[in-house]
Amino acid sequence: MCGVAAIFSKEKNLDNQILKIINKISHRGPDDSGYNVFDNLALGSCRLSIFDISKSGRMPMTDATNRYVIVYNGEIYNFPELKKQFKITTKTGTDTEVLLELYARQGKECVKHLNGIFSFIIFDKIENNIFCCRDRLGVKPLYYYWDNKTFIASSEIKGMHEILKKSLNYNMIKTYLQTSFYDFGQETFYENIKQLEPSCFMILNLNDKSNKITKYWEL
Numbered sequence: 001m002c003g004v005a006a007i008f009s010k011e012k013n014l015d016n017q018i019l020k021i022i023n024k025i026s027h028r029g030p031d032d033s034g035y036n037v038f039d040n041l042a043l044g045s046c047r048l049s050i051f052d053i054s055k056s057g058r059m060p061m062t063d064a065t066n067r068y069v070i071v072y073n074g075e076i077y078n079f080p081e082l083k084k085q086f087k088i089t090t091k092t093g094t095d096t097e098v099l100l101e102l103y104a105r106q107g108k109e110c111v112k113h114l115n116g117i118f119s120f121i122i123f124d125k126i127e128n129n130i131f132c133c134r135d136r137l138g139v140k141p142l143y144y145y146w147d148n149k150t151f152i153a154s155s156e157i158k159g160m161h162e163i164l165k166k167s168l169n170y171n172m173i174k175t176y177l178q179t180s181f182y183d184f185g186q187e188t189f190y191e192n193i194k195q196l197e198p199s200c201f202m203i204l205n206l207n208d209k210s211n212k213i214t215k216y217w218e219l
């Protein structure tokens with residue numbers, strides 16, 4: 001289990017903000033943590049080392065071309081097969097790097113090849129967009145906030161509340177108390193925070209602020 005975080009904002013203190021999220025969810029990744037800031041975007045991660053426990057597996061991780069940057073939570077079960085199939089050369093023994101290099105080759109089509117549980121965020125420096133994805137059954141969480149100006153994402157809502165005001169979604173709380181069901185698709189107990197649904201990926205264009213969510217798999 002790892003923790004991922006992202007912030008897109010015109011504010012200048014992104015270092016402090018991304019650190020607040022990472023520190024709040026640090027129990028998810030006690031082995032290592034790190035963050036990078038790219039102008040108005042910050043990516044952060046706290047890592048639980050599974051494959052390649054050395055520092056070479058640190059996130060955020062950049063691909064061989066220096067175009068893509070990833071923060072990732074999960075496990076890709078078939079990453080050795082993908083590495084062989086797509087002739088991917090890596091510097092680490094992590095599934096993170098295989099996933100990143102596969103995305104560099106396949107783009108959004110990479111999700112069709114993944115067997116595992118995962119949530120990840122990839123920043124494309126050239127296209128200036130963010131690709132967010134969640135596994136087919138939604139085992140690994142990913143929550144986000146987007147108001148057409150500011151984007152915040154985290155593996156846990158409480159990390160986001162370090163920099164967001166809490167605003168309760170009373171309709172969802174009422175439904176939960178009446179039915180005991182708490183998974184409402186995109187909705188959460190907070191009206192300004194959504195969850196990326198299982199089997200979905202989201203592409204947020206930081207130039208024109210367009211945001212598109214696509215369902216890539218059906219049972």
